[in-house]
Amino acid sequence: MTNRPMHEVITRRQPVTLPPAASVQEACQAMRQHRIGAVLVTDEAGRLLGIFTGRDAIARVLAEGRDAAATRLQAVMTPQPHCCAPHRRAIEALRLMRDGGFRHIPVVEGERLVGIVSRGDFLGAEQARIEEETALWERL
Structure with a gap:
């Protein structure tokens, strides 16, 4: 199914x-401990400031x-990363990652950080659709 909302x-x-x-x-160390490829950088109120990846x-x-x-994260993080809202569709997030050339996308609702997704979090059908779209665009 390629129509899942991000909150799923x-x-x-x-x-x-x-x-x-x-x-x-x-x-x-946190990325190794949690077996993840990115950490989100937030202020005291929990607002997203940036992302730091492998x-x-x-x-x-x-x-x-x-x-x-x-070296502090503020000096080497990607500030103001592209984000996705939880009501958006999974395929939209995959398109944003493909077009931007990144593997992780924070999910934010208003100023509240809801989560983060990586390419591996998406279903095979969603991945297949993105590959089909990419192939179509490459032929045009």
Whole structure:
């Protein structure tokens, strides 16, 4: 089924969040502990400020020779990431990820962080539809 609302996709877990002053090392440890590829960076009120992913760790920390223990997330996170509302359809989130070239998308309702989804959270039918759309666009 490719018509699922996002709230059905995100029902299985709460997102891992850290403050902007947390270190990259803390973020990487949290990602390893929870077996996830991204942490969300939030302020004291729980509002989304940014996202930090494994790609960020490689491109913005390791590749630049930064010290993971001394580097703060606010310096290397992706600020104001693209988000999706929980009432949107799963296929819309997949399109946004495909078009933006990213693997994770926070789910936000108003200013309230609801969750996060990654490509692996979607059903095979949703993935297949995106692949069909991509193939169609490539032929045009």
